[in-house]
Amino acid sequence: MLPLRIVRCVASTWSPSPPSCSASSPLSPASLLRAAGASRSRFRAMASYSSGSGKPQRLLFRQLFEKESSTYTYLLADLGHPEKPAVLVDPVDKTIDRDLTLIKELGLKLIYAMNTHVHADHVTGTGIIKGKVPGVKSVISKTSSAKADHFVEHGDKICFGDLFLEVRATPGHTLGCVTYVTGDGPDQPNPRMAFTGDALLIRGCGRTDFQGGSSHQLYHSVHSQIFTLPKDTLLYPAHDYKGFSVTTVGEEMLYNPRLTKDEETFKSIMENLNLPYPKMIDVAVPANMACGLQDLPSKV
Ligand SMILES: N[C@@H](CCC(=O)N[C@@H](CSS)C(=O)NCC(=O)O)C(=O)O
Numbered sequence: 001m002l003p004l005r006i007v008r009c010v011a012s013t014w015s016p017s018p019p020s021c022s023a024s025s026p027l028s029p030a031s032l033l034r035a036a037g038a039s040r041s042r043f044r045a046m047a048s049y050s051s052g053s054g055k056p057q058r059l060l061f062r063q064l065f066e067k068e069s070s071t072y073t074y075l076l077a078d079l080g081h082p083e084k085p086a087v088l089v090d091p092v093d094k095t096i097d098r099d100l101t102l103i104k105e106l107g108l109k110l111i112y113a114m115n116t117h118v119h120a121d122h123v124t125g126t127g128i129i130k131g132k133v134p135g136v137k138s139v140i141s142k143t144s145s146a147k148a149d150h151f152v153e154h155g156d157k158i159c160f161g162d163l164f165l166e167v168r169a170t171p172g173h174t175l176g177c178v179t180y181v182t183g184d185g186p187d188q189p190n191p192r193m194a195f196t197g198d199a200l201l202i203r204g205c206g207r208t209d210f211q212g213g214s215s216h217q218l219y220h221s222v223h224s225q226i227f228t229l230p231k232d233t234l235l236y237p238a239h240d241y242k243g244f245s246v247t248t249v250g251e252e253m254l255y256n257p258r259l260t261k262d263e264e265t266f267k268s269i270m271e272n273l274n275l276p277y278p279k280m281i282d283v284a285v286p287a288n289m290a291c292g293l294q295d296l297p298s299k300v
Pocket residue numbers: 069119120121198204205206207208239241273275276277278279280
């Protein structure tokens with residue numbers, strides 16, 4: 001298990017501008033060779049993913065849904081890179097085969113399987129994916145204290161090709177919650193996109209009554225790390241229970257029924273949610289502390 005401040009960028013030999021993700025250690029000869037061998041296909045690849053607006057669309061983005069736990073999994077890839085490196089955010093054990101089939105069909109190379117936090121309502125797919133796809137690395141925050149290949153901290157960048165996700169610590173739903181935000185820069189997606197896990201849900205937010213939750217922390221996380229993003233930033237949560245799929249910073253700043261309130265009112269709302277514990281909590285939390293790989297307890 002490697003503690004990393006900056007997660008490694010995948011090699012890119014053909015970028016017109018310097019890669020946004022700076023390398024923190026030498027590339028392996030194998031990845032250099034692969035990138036060099038693929039570099040001549042760049043312009044063919046560019047032509048095949050024009051957005052229609054005249055501007056090449058290098059980010060591939062898919063929102064995927066697991067209906068039993070109402071969980072969203074997100075697939076992102078750099079189509080401008082010859083290897084089409086991809087990341088999966090919050091994969092679920094039950095939908096791994098669907099996700100891996102899609103990744104194969106799209107010709108992507110999955111490099112990171114990441115979690116926004118230790119989920120309490122479903123088992124993560126990250127550990128199982130590692131067993132099925134050699135070379136994939138699991139990622140979670142250091143403060144989660146869970147097992148993974150890479151531990152990220154606030155300010156780290158997770159690079160896939162020349163695109164990257166910035167890590168923002170957003171504790172409060174759990175102690176180790178992070179939000180992954182697409183990069184800021186000319187070659188990065190515009191508008192920005194933020195994968196908020198359970199910190200911010202559409203017109204709601206994650207509960208704060210277990211796993212080191214704190215309504216004080218959550219209030220400050222959302223206000224300082226999410227509501228400070230540009231208003232057109234697209235927000236993608238880990239769950240939705242009402243049929244929504246995406247929101248924006250501007251929308252939530254106006255209409256979120258919990259987080260538009262002052263902190264004292266917010267705390268009172270959170271103390272009175274009266275939600276039953278997630279059905280899978282006793283199975284999911286211990287399993288997810290071990291990347292989803294711990295044997296399921298007999299009390300399932
Ligand atoms: N009924 C579901 C669990 C629902 C739940 O508690 N969701 C969590 C996110 S998963 S840890 C939450 O924070 N909800 C906030 C809300 O306002 O709904 C189950 O049994 O799995």
